[in-house]
Amino acid sequence: MFDLVWLIPTLPALGVLLNGLLGRKIEAANKSLVHWIACSAVGLSFFLTCLTFLELLQLPAELRLVEFTWFNWISAGEFQSYWAYQIDPLSMVMCLFVTGVGFLIHIYSIGYMGHAEGRYYRYFTYLNLFMFSMINLVLANNFLLMFLGWEGVGFCSYLLIGFWFGNIDNARAGKKAFITNRIGDFAFLVGLFLLITHLGKHGVWSVNFTEVFSHASALPPGIVTAVCLLFFIGCTAKSAQIPLYIWLPDAMAGPTPVSALIHAATMVTSGIYFVTRSNILYQMSPLALQVIAVVGALTALLAASIALTQNDIKRVLAYSTVSQLGYMFLGLGVGAFSAGIFHVVTHSFFKALLFLCAGSVMHGLANEQDMRFMGGMRKKMPVTYLTMLIGTLAIVGFPGLAGFFSKDEILWKTFASGHVLLWMIGVFTAGLTAFYMFRLIFMTFFNECRASREVQAKIHESPRTMTVPLIVLAALSAIGGYIGVPHALGGSNRIEHFLEPVMGTGPGKLIAGGEHLAQEAAHGAYHPSLAVEYLLMLLSVAIVLIGIGLAYTLYVKERERPVQLAERFSGLYRLMFNKWYVDELYGLIAVRPLHRASLFLWKGIDVLIIDGVVNGLARIFGWSGTWLRTVQTGYVQAYAVSLLLGVAGLMLYTLFVLVP
Numbered sequence: 001m002f003d004l005v006w007l008i009p010t011l012p013a014l015g016v017l018l019n020g021l022l023g024r025k026i027e028a029a030n031k032s033l034v035h036w037i038a039c040s041a042v043g044l045s046f047f048l049t050c051l052t053f054l055e056l057l058q059l060p061a062e063l064r065l066v067e068f069t070w071f072n073w074i075s076a077g078e079f080q081s082y083w084a085y086q087i088d089p090l091s092m093v094m095c096l097f098v099t100g101v102g103f104l105i106h107i108y109s110i111g112y113m114g115h116a117e118g119r120y121y122r123y124f125t126y127l128n129l130f131m132f133s134m135i136n137l138v139l140a141n142n143f144l145l146m147f148l149g150w151e152g153v154g155f156c157s158y159l160l161i162g163f164w165f166g167n168i169d170n171a172r173a174g175k176k177a178f179i180t181n182r183i184g185d186f187a188f189l190v191g192l193f194l195l196i197t198h199l200g201k202h203g204v205w206s207v208n209f210t211e212v213f214s215h216a217s218a219l220p221p222g223i224v225t226a227v228c229l230l231f232f233i234g235c236t237a238k239s240a241q242i243p244l245y246i247w248l249p250d251a252m253a254g255p256t257p258v259s260a261l262i263h264a265a266t267m268v269t270s271g272i273y274f275v276t277r278s279n280i281l282y283q284m285s286p287l288a289l290q291v292i293a294v295v296g297a298l299t300a301l302l303a304a305s306i307a308l309t310q311n312d313i314k315r316v317l318a319y320s321t322v323s324q325l326g327y328m329f330l331g332l333g334v335g336a337f338s339a340g341i342f343h344v345v346t347h348s349f350f351k352a353l354l355f356l357c358a359g360s361v362m363h364g365l366a367n368e369q370d371m372r373f374m375g376g377m378r379k380k381m382p383v384t385y386l387t388m389l390i391g392t393l394a395i396v397g398f399p400g401l402a403g404f405f406s407k408d409e410i411l412w413k414t415f416a417s418g419h420v421l422l423w424m425i426g427v428f429t430a431g432l433t434a435f436y437m438f439r440l441i442f443m444t445f446f447n448e449c450r451a452s453r454e455v456q457a458k459i460h461e462s463p464r465t466m467t468v469p470l471i472v473l474a475a476l477s478a479i480g481g482y483i484g485v486p487h488a489l490g491g492s493n494r495i496e497h498f499l500e501p502v503m504g505t506g507p508g509k510l511i512a513g514g515e516h517l518a519q520e521a522a523h524g525a526y527h528p529s530l531a532v533e534y535l536l537m538l539l540s541v542a543i544v545l546i547g548i549g550l551a552y553t554l555y556v557k558e559r560e561r562p563v564q565l566a567e568r569f570s571g572l573y574r575l576m577f578n579k580w581y582v583d584e585l586y587g588l589i590a591v592r593p594l595h596r597a598s599l600f601l602w603k604g605i606d607v608l609i610i611d612g613v614v615n616g617l618a619r620i621f622g623w624s625g626t627w628l629r630t631v632q633t634g635y636v637q638a639y640a641v642s643l644l645l646g647v648a649g650l651m652l653y654t655l656f657v658l659v660p
Helices: 007-029 031-057 089-112 120-139 143-161 168-200 209-214 221-238 247-253 256-265 267-277 279-283 286-307 313-333 337-364 382-396 402-416 420-445 464-484 494-502 519-523 530-557 561-568 570-577 579-628 636-658
Strands: 066-076 079-087
Touching: 007 031, 007 120, 031 089, 031 120, 066 143, 079 089, 079 120, 079 143, 089 120, 089 256, 089 267, 089 337, 089 464, 089 494, 120 143, 120 256, 120 267, 143 168, 143 221, 143 247, 143 256, 143 267, 168 221, 168 247, 221 267, 221 279, 221 286, 247 256, 247 313, 256 267, 256 313, 256 337, 267 279, 267 313, 267 337, 279 286, 286 313, 286 420, 286 579, 313 337, 313 402, 313 420, 337 382, 337 402, 337 464, 337 494, 382 402, 382 420, 382 464, 382 530, 402 420, 402 464, 402 530, 420 530, 464 494, 530 561, 561 570, 570 579
Parallel strands: none
Antiparallel strands: 066 079
16 A cells, blocks of 8 residues: 555545536536545545555554655755655654545535535635645655645635635635745745755755754754744744734634634644654754743633633634644643644544534524524534534543543643643643633523524524534544543553654654754653642643633623623723734734835835836837937938938038138
8 A cells, every 4th residue: 555655645636636627617517526526535535544554553663664756856966855755653643634534524515615606616626735735745755845735735725714705804814824824934944945055064965854854963953943943933824823823813714614624634733743743853952842832832821811702603713723732832842742743633623523513503593603693502403512512522621532631641741841830821721721612612502592583593403414524523522532541541642652653762762863862851851650640630620620610600600790700801801802912913013014115115116216217218219219200201302301401501511610
């Protein structure tokens, strides 16, 4: 199966070609054929990924690295780059949930986008292109091919977020995502050029991951730190961290399945994947890891505080994604790379589920997104309610569900590494998560329905094409965490052991580079007892239960209290409701000055000076031509008169000037 790995990204590419080039005709002839092409392409990719994963499992742990070279892509002097794929535990874990969750989202889209006449083929073309880009990103064996996928998912996010571009706000949201990611990508490219240049000084003209990481020890520490921080700036854009997180909450402007795809299985996971893939570089720079941990913790807290006051159901979920991504980076920053990937996997299950449930609610409520006009949906949409409840319990870390194992592992690793303050931020954020997520549940499904009578009369459960993916994702959200049950609970943390060969260090030894890395700084210098781990686990669960209980009190028992609290703490409420005015701050210090500078360059430099000079010269030559063409009129009489006048002029000049 390793020789067929090229088919995994190629199948979605074929879907892009078929629906992209012939989709209009296919949709006109047989609309269902459009989604059959798109869904089959991704479904077959998932099937091939499963077969490849099973074949990888047959190899001994130390041999689980297979490279498949398709063709020579770039050749320039000593520099060579190949279109090649890397099959190892990390790429397979990522590819499994990317293709698996992506396939479920494609199926769900059939029911959700059934009304999109004229754009149906375009929507599925974009989805397939998104999958092609993300699969290349996670399977690439070198930085350049990975960057091609990196840019591809950014481009596809622009297309899909602004899919309903007839609404100017949707178009602006797509543009915001595109521009924000270009800022991060610029820093990423600078870091990549810096890495290639300094490796070239040591005779290494390659962007292959294995080559780069095996020679990483030759790089000066300062260069490693600079490269890691520049790479991380790119990751803050792709994976929505401070300061470049602002695009992701607006990504909900696209169709809801797109939100699920972006937030759960594709674009936002690429930053976590890249840092994990480059863990050898990051372990050489304790400063870079410290920055990642602090940014992750602060992002988790900031996003959770904003989610407390939002009323748009998709916006609440969007900020929860930003917060959960912060947890993942917190895990990476303390050296718990496997724990970060573990949370990526479980998060893909319950976040895709939550967004698709939100889409199901909107489908039954005539596209209503404001939770203040929902309520009482439990009996009218029972499948949506039960699956969304499971997803909510999973994301808050309720014991036994997927999020409990992965998030608790991150918190435990943070505490064990000596970052007690960051651990406190993480635990407090877990309580906020429980509160705002159950606030969403209670406002949406409990109490009386607050929608209009016309909408209430039409509320219905979603079709099977939408509910079956919900049920599958709910099951994964319930049991997905058991691939990483910690030793403290009688498990063996199988995902950590599976990913261990990919990490730069095994238990106490270095696999690449020939020198010891800053392992103590990354993983901590002491190991708390098992009793401490149990105590911290119980404390985390208690805080989650307090958050759930508080949400129940305020939004079921005493529903007038939230309004009273908002009035009592109006200043704080306005700050959180208006997202801490971060967008306004960016508008003040960056967007408006750049806009004014652009207008000056346009009207002052381009139009006035550049166009003015060019147009002025054109007018001069035009005037000169108009005057000179009177000399060549084509009339013999005019030439005769000109000749006589010339002769007369010469005679006068001779008589009065030349003759003394």
